[in-house]
Amino acid sequence: MSTQALPTTKAPARPLKVKMERVNWSGTIILILCAVTVLLPLYVTISMAFKTTSQAVDGNAFSFPSPISVDGFVEAWNLTKxxxxxxxxxxxxxxxxxxxxxxxxxxxxxxxxxxxxxxxxxxxxxxxxxxxxxxxxxxxxxxxxxxxxxxxxxxxxxxxxxxxxxxxxxxxxxxxxxxxxxxxxxxxxxxxxxxxxxxxxxx
Missing domain, CATH: 1.10.3720.10 (MetI-like)
Structure with a gap:
């Protein structure tokens, strides 16, 4: 009496669930604020360096220098030796x-x-x-x-x-x-x- 092996059937694979990581919004906001506190003074410093004297004292520190002037660097080079x-x-x-x-x-x-x-x-x-x-x-x-x-x-x-x-x-x-x-x-x-x-x- 011969026995025949029954074909094995594979169980259907379950779809993998991709876990989406939650964004830490509180930490992101804090980092953005920290970046702004560093980049904003840096921008003001660089923009003031390329402004003329009249542009620097006009009261608007955040304005872009127009026209761009390097007279401040020349004067500092000469005055400070x-x-x-x-x-x-x-x-x-x-x-x-x-x-x-x-x-x-x-x-x-x-x-x-x-x-x-x-x-x-x-x-x-x-x-x-x-x-x-x-x-x-x-x-x-x-x-x-x-x-x-x-x-x-x-x-x-x-x-x-x-x-x-x-x-x-x-x-x-x-x-x-x-x-x-x-x-x-x-x-x-x-x-x-x-x-x-x-x-x-x-x-």
Missing amino acids: FPVGAGVSLFVTAGTVVLTIFLAAFASYAIIRNWDRRLFRWSFFYLLAAMFIPFPVVALPQIQLTGRFGLDNPVGVVLLATMFQLSFSVLLFTAFLRSIPLELEESARVDGATTWQTFWKLI
């Missing part, structure tokens, strides 16, 4: 970055490799404590000191900016130097490298 100011800013920025990296790297290397000595350990904590001193507390005394020593010039600004950035820079450099194995330096010394060569080429 912009090339000289930009050159001084570039000098102060470059000098501060180079001097901060140079001093922070050497100080951090000396502190980390002599951590077992009390002088270096307390020097690190001293620099770390300087980060918690509010800037307005030391700003006026430092300005007076630089004026007395004749450093009320770009060089004095570089020294002041370096002094204020040194504490945080030492903290970052010490965190980096802790990740370098001491055995790597010891192997370099075995190969005949001096302290300067180890620091310059390896660190």
Whole structure:
């Protein structure tokens, strides 16, 4: 007696229901208002920059400049001596970055490799404590000191900016130097490298 397999029929597939995400209208409205509060002052600033003096004082800050004028930029360029100011800013920025990296790297290397000595350990904590001193507390005394020593010039600004950035820079450099194995330096010394060569080429 033979048996025949009955054909299997597949159940009809159910239509997939696409769930529509609900729009968060309250959040959307808040974001739109925040965008308006940022873009509106930006538009007023840009439009006022391209207006003439008579257009700027007419009382309508939201009007589009017609005609567009660049006289304000030319006058600001001449009155403020912009090339000289930009050159001084570039000098102060470059000098501060180079001097901060140079001093922070050497100080951090000396502190980390002599951590077992009390002088270096307390020097690190001293620099770390300087980060918690509010800037307005030391700003006026430092300005007076630089004026007395004749450093009320770009060089004095570089020294002041370096002094204020040194504490945080030492903290970052010490965190980096802790990740370098001491055995790597010891192997370099075995190969005949001096302290300067180890620091310059390896660190």
